[in-house]
Amino acid sequence: MAEAAVRGRPAPAPSGAKTLLRAENVVKYFPAGLGATVHAVDGVSFEIREGETLGLVGESGCGKSTLARLVTQLIPVTSGKIFFGDVELTKLRGEKLRQYRRQLQMIFQDPFASLDPRMTVGDIIAEPLDNFRVMRGRKRNERVQELLNTVGLNPNFNNRYPHEFSGGQRQRIGIARALALNPKLVVCDEAISALDVSIQAQVVNLLEDLQHEFKLTYLFIAHDLSVVRHISDRVMVMYLGKIVEIADSVETYSSPKHPYTKALLSAIPVPDPKIQRHRRLVELTGEIPSPIHPPSGCHFHTRCPIARLPAPCAEKEPPLEAKGRDHLAACFFSSDV
Amino acid sequence: MPTPILQVRDLRTQFLTDGGTVTAVDGVSFDLFPGESLGIVGESGSGKSMTALSILRLVPDPGKIVNGQVLFHDQDLLQLTGEEIREIRGRDIAMIFQDPQSSLNPVLRTGFQVDEAMLAHGKSKGEARARTLELLKKVRIPAAESRYKDFPHQLSGGMRQRAMIAMGLSNAPAILIADEPTTALDVTVQAQILELLADLNRELGTAIVMITHNMGVVAGLCSRVLVMYAGEIVEQGPVEQIFENPQHPYTWSLLRSIPRVDALRHERLRSIEGIAPDLLHTPSGCRFHPRCPFRIDKCFTDEPRLEEVGPAQQAACWVTMERARKEMGADGLKDIRPGAASGVRPGELD
Amino acid sequence: MAVTAAAVVVRPITPVQASLWSDAWRRLRRNRLALAGAVFLVFLTGVALVAFVYTPYPMAAVAVAAPYSGPSAAHWFGADVIGRDVLSRVMVGAQISLTVGVGTQLVVLAIGVPVGLIAGYFGGWIDSIVSFAVNVFYGVPDLLVALLLVVLLGHPGLDKIIIAISVTRWMDMTRLVRGQTLALREREFVEAARASGARPIKILFGHILPNALGPVIVQATFGVPAAILFEAFLSFLGLGVPPPQPSWGSMAADGLSAIRIAPHMVIAPSIALSLTLMSFNFLGDGLRDALDPRSRR
Numbered sequence: 001m002a003e004a005a006v007r008g009r010p011a012p013a014p015s016g017a018k019t020l021l022r023a024e025n026v027v028k029y030f031p032a033g034l035g036a037t038v039h040a041v042d043g044v045s046f047e048i049r050e051g052e053t054l055g056l057v058g059e060s061g062c063g064k065s066t067l068a069r070l071v072t073q074l075i076p077v078t079s080g081k082i083f084f085g086d087v088e089l090t091k092l093r094g095e096k097l098r099q100y101r102r103q104l105q106m107i108f109q110d111p112f113a114s115l116d117p118r119m120t121v122g123d124i125i126a127e128p129l130d131n132f133r134v135m136r137g138r139k140r141n142e143r144v145q146e147l148l149n150t151v152g153l154n155p156n157f158n159n160r161y162p163h164e165f166s167g168g169q170r171q172r173i174g175i176a177r178a179l180a181l182n183p184k185l186v187v188c189d190e191a192i193s194a195l196d197v198s199i200q201a202q203v204v205n206l207l208e209d210l211q212h213e214f215k216l217t218y219l220f221i222a223h224d225l226s227v228v229r230h231i232s233d234r235v236m237v238m239y240l241g242k243i244v245e246i247a248d249s250v251e252t253y254s255s256p257k258h259p260y261t262k263a264l265l266s267a268i269p270v271p272d273p274k275i276q277r278h279r280r281l282v283e284l285t286g287e288i289p290s291p292i293h294p295p296s297g298c299h300f301h302t303r304c305p306i307a308r309l310p311a312p313c314a315e316k317e318p319p320l321e322a323k324g325r326d327h328l329a330a331c332f333f334s335s336d337v
Numbered sequence: 338m339p340t341p342i343l344q345v346r347d348l349r350t351q352f353l354t355d356g357g358t359v360t361a362v363d364g365v366s367f368d369l370f371p372g373e374s375l376g377i378v379g380e381s382g383s384g385k386s387m388t389a390l391s392i393l394r395l396v397p398d399p400g401k402i403v404n405g406q407v408l409f410h411d412q413d414l415l416q417l418t419g420e421e422i423r424e425i426r427g428r429d430i431a432m433i434f435q436d437p438q439s440s441l442n443p444v445l446r447t448g449f450q451v452d453e454a455m456l457a458h459g460k461s462k463g464e465a466r467a468r469t470l471e472l473l474k475k476v477r478i479p480a481a482e483s484r485y486k487d488f489p490h491q492l493s494g495g496m497r498q499r500a501m502i503a504m505g506l507s508n509a510p511a512i513l514i515a516d517e518p519t520t521a522l523d524v525t526v527q528a529q530i531l532e533l534l535a536d537l538n539r540e541l542g543t544a545i546v547m548i549t550h551n552m553g554v555v556a557g558l559c560s561r562v563l564v565m566y567a568g569e570i571v572e573q574g575p576v577e578q579i580f581e582n583p584q585h586p587y588t589w590s591l592l593r594s595i596p597r598v599d600a601l602r603h604e605r606l607r608s609i610e611g612i613a614p615d616l617l618h619t620p621s622g623c624r625f626h627p628r629c630p631f632r633i634d635k636c637f638t639d640e641p642r643l644e645e646v647g648p649a650q651q652a653a654c655w656v657t658m659e660r661a662r663k664e665m666g667a668d669g670l671k672d673i674r675p676g677a678a679s680g681v682r683p684g685e686l687d
Numbered sequence: 688m689a690v691t692a693a694a695v696v697v698r699p700i701t702p703v704q705a706s707l708w709s710d711a712w713r714r715l716r717r718n719r720l721a722l723a724g725a726v727f728l729v730f731l732t733g734v735a736l737v738a739f740v741y742t743p744y745p746m747a748a749v750a751v752a753a754p755y756s757g758p759s760a761a762h763w764f765g766a767d768v769i770g771r772d773v774l775s776r777v778m779v780g781a782q783i784s785l786t787v788g789v790g791t792q793l794v795v796l797a798i799g800v801p802v803g804l805i806a807g808y809f810g811g812w813i814d815s816i817v818s819f820a821v822n823v824f825y826g827v828p829d830l831l832v833a834l835l836l837v838v839l840l841g842h843p844g845l846d847k848i849i850i851a852i853s854v855t856r857w858m859d860m861t862r863l864v865r866g867q868t869l870a871l872r873e874r875e876f877v878e879a880a881r882a883s884g885a886r887p888i889k890i891l892f893g894h895i896l897p898n899a900l901g902p903v904i905v906q907a908t909f910g911v912p913a914a915i916l917f918e919a920f921l922s923f924l925g926l927g928v929p930p931p932q933p934s935w936g937s938m939a940a941d942g943l944s945a946i947r948i949a950p951h952m953v954i955a956p957s958i959a960l961s962l963t964l965m966s967f968n969f970l971g972d973g974l975r976d977a978l979d980p981r982s983r984r
Contacts, residue, residue, distance in 0.1 A: 059523035059524060059525060059526075060494075060523050072882055074878060074881055074882055098884050098886070099884075101882065101883065101884035102884065105882065105883065106879070106882040108875050108878070108879055109875075110875050113874060113875035113876060114875040114876050114878075114879045115876055115879075116876040116880070116894055116897075116898070117707060117876075117898070118707060118897040118898055119897075127880065127883055127885065128883040128884060131883055131884040131885045131886070131889065132884055161707065163707070166612045166613060167381075168612060169612065174879070177879070177883065178883075180883075181883075181884075196380040196381050196550070196613060197380055197550055197551075197552075197591065197594065197595060198380060198590070198591060198594050198608065198609040199380075199608075199612070199613075200594075201594035201595070201596075201606040201607070201608030201609070202608040202609075202610070204596070204606055204608075205605060205606055205608050208605070223523070223524065225524065225598055226553075226595070226596045226597060226598040227596050229596065229598050229600070230596035230597075230600070230603065230606065231596075253598060253599075263525060264524060264525060265598065266528070267524045267525045267527065267528035268524060268528075268553065268598045269527075269528070269531070269551065269553025269554050269556060269557050270553050270556065270557075270597060270598060270599055271552035271553045271555075271556050271580065271592060271595055271597065272556055272580060272597075273556040273557070273576045273577050273580050274577070275556075275599065276553060276556040276557040277556075277557065279557075281528050281529070281532060283529070284525055286479075287493045287495065287496070288493070288523070
């Protein structure tokens with residue numbers, strides 16, 4: 001296990017690397033009463049490569065939480081397909097779909113709400129094992145203790161209850177639960193957002209170590225771009241239900257090709273007064289539009305500093321296409337960014 | 338040296354719970370100078386929010402302020418009557434909170450609620466309305482006249498927070514206390530609000546006390562900062578110095594555990610081990626010692642006091658980073674484990 | 688830091704293992720009225736059990752004392768209109784009240800819990816049917832339903848009465864459980880259970896029900912005295928248990944006409960009934976406070 005405090009990121013996987021999960025034109029609409037629909041996810045396509053950490057960032061209404069639930073099929077798609085390996089997940093129902101949960105796990109945001117307060121920690125962690133009748137008795141208990149140990153908790157805590165632990169410790173319990181079945185893909189839905197800053201670092205390090213040890217693939221969803229940049233190999237930026245940019249994490253931050261990404265980056269405060277005082281904020285006009293009435297053409301055109309109106313930005317939707325090596329963006333004027 | 342407009346001396350606020358007494362604010366003292374922007378930074382249990390609430394005597398049950406002085410223009414706010422402190426609140430010292438959704442009454446129009454803040458302090462309806470519109474424009478709410486008539490749920494989160502700021506500034510207070518005002522907002526909106534606050538601070542000369550857990554926010558907005566841990570101030574000083582040369586191991590560790598968006602290559606985060614301190618059973622001696630890599634024997638038994646460690650910079654530590662660098666090789670430290678650098682009972686949590 | 692080095696992140700924040708139930712128990716113990724109620728109920732249950740094997744006089748034995756005679760050393764509660772020992776009859780009456788009270792709640796739980804869980808969790812047409820049924824039953828007056836049932840089910844008897852009362856009471860429990868299920872269904876730990884592959888049955892009985900138990904227990908506890916009172920009322924009207932079975936209600940009815948000369952005939956069963964009802968209510972109050980996760984005193 002790598003001890004080094006400095007660890008170079010592996011070179012970005014070439015596009016030929018094995019794809020673990022692929023989404024094709026996934027759409028999710030929710031009814032919003034009185035005939036209106038919320039365009040939560042409005043046609044996204046992407047792939048997650050085996051062994052990588054794909055970060056997903058965006059602000060309110062971008063659809064990232066909905067996408068997390070679509071990837072794990074906790075909610076069905078309105079249209080579009082999701083492939084896990086060669087299997088079309090979106091076609092599976094009932095028991096067949098349930099079986100796939102062994103490989104597709106999720107870590108949730110709220111450490112206080114994601115653990116059943118009436119169950120012991122041991123039972124919580126073993127629940128995936130119980131659901132699939134994988135192990136019983138002594139072997140089950142051993143596995144629980146092994147998992148507790150793996151996430152840095154005392155193995156003797158299996159008889160305690162969630163309310164006896166701190167937020168960071170409960171998040172570790174959630175991670176142990178997600179690992180119980182040795183999944184291939186783990187979706188981390190804002191897994192560290194509710195934790196204190198110093199605890200966030202602990203859990204981020206833990207997630208990285210676990211990835212290395214168990215060859216996991218992560219979809220890491222967060223609104224804190226600093227953390228996403230740190231932990232991810234590639235980053236996807238979403239805005240109002242659409243993907244606006246996907247690229248290697250270093251490149252996304254050093255040379256964004258979408259004006260929204262650039263604005264987002266300029267807004268993140270840097271903990272260094274000499275730098276922070278001199279940064280220029282890219283001002284976005286107006287507010288985030290409602291996902292019930294997304295703007296026509298490019299969803300971002302109403303706030304974009306470089307939009308050419310009305311054509312093409314208000315009329316045509318820019319396709320998500322390559323702007324560089326393994327760097328996709330959905331903008332007609334990437335060169336101006 | 339200008340005279341401070343606010344002087345907090347030895348403030349102590351406690352909560353009586355089932356399990357015992359929790360001292361949320363334990364002997365906090367600091368000054369606030371006119372027109373400055375002071376940051377109070379800390380994590381859960383640090384006492385930063387409770388300090389602010391104590392200043393305005395808004396501590397919720399079962400909390401009580403049990404000791405201290407809060408001198409505002411030579412008046413001790415803790416000794417005033419209920420009527421007198423209500424005069425001060427909203428007029429001389431205003432406060433805005435994290436969640437504008439719950440701070441605004443959903444059944445009253447927004448403009449009216451801003452008016453109310455002024456009506457309570459003696460203005461007439463006409464004056465209040467005119468001033469409200471002026472303020473809404475000042476906090477950069479577009480189409481202020483129609484927004485005035487809107488209900489809170491018709492405004493976005495960012496606009497609600499701007500309305501709250503307008504409310505806070507309506508009586509031209511000397512001090513605006515902002516308790517995590519941007520934590521619940523999107524990043525781009527947060528940046529705009531912070532810019533607004535910085536501009537207002539410059540233009541109006543209102544002193545801002547910014548309570549946050551985000552070091553980046555402090556770096557951008559504040560000129561001085563107090564770092565709190567387990568109910569106490571562990572370090573304070575000018576922002577540049579604190580970020581460049583933190584002297585308290587907690588501050589130092591915290592800065593090293595934050596991922597930076599402008600980092601050029603991937604370095605493993607140096608996380609602080611252990612969990613937030615249990616305020617019911619505070620550690621003996623220095624409260625940070627169970628997690629400190631540089632602890633010495635004295636840290637287990639004696640509580641350090643704030644002492645000068647640089648120009649206008651104070652830290653409460655027996656060791657300080659200066660010594661930790663010279664004698665314990667702090668800069669080369671790979672992981673922030675208790676006792677790791679000093680060799681004193683390494684790895685033990687207590 | 689090696690992943691498996693558990694040495695550092697070790698302690699939970701409370702030193703003592705504490706489940707939410709033991710916490711509730713502790714809170715309940717501190718409530719004097721609830722404890723008093725519980726004590727009385729234990730005593731009453733004891734009396735009811737004892738009555739199976741021993742009562743001072745057989746409860747149907749006529750003329751063991753002078754009719755209408757008041758309390759005396761031989762007959763602590765006096766005798767009734769045909770000379771039966773009131774104490775013995777009150778003791779047996781306890782059996783009846785407790786059987787009806789607890790029996791109805793068991794039936795109500797058996798119906799209300801599964802129906803509420805399923806309606807709340809699956810929604811859709813199942814929920815529509817259940818809600819419709821609930822509303823229909825609410826629309827019909829309790830007494831009418833009970834009367835109809837007692838008449839339709841033929842010979843009155845304890846079991847018929849239990850069924851009759853349950854039919855008028857199951858809706859409250861169903862609604863409660865449905866509401867709890869609707870709320871709990873959206874909680875993150877339920878989502879997490881789904882994500883980890885739990886089947887709906889497991890979610891309903893392993894996650895939702897345990898977290899809904901608090902209000903359910905409280906409701907059932909309050910339901911007992913309501914049922915006992917209903918039965919007493921039915922018996923008072925002559926529609927309850929047949930003579931010579933001594934329901935407290937029928938005893939009070941019998942004694943009503945003689946209330947001026949022999950008040951003990953009404954007072955004895957009435958006090959027994961009141962104490963029983965009060966005890967259940969105090970206990971129910973105590974349970975509600977103890978089980979409410981928000982009241983963390």
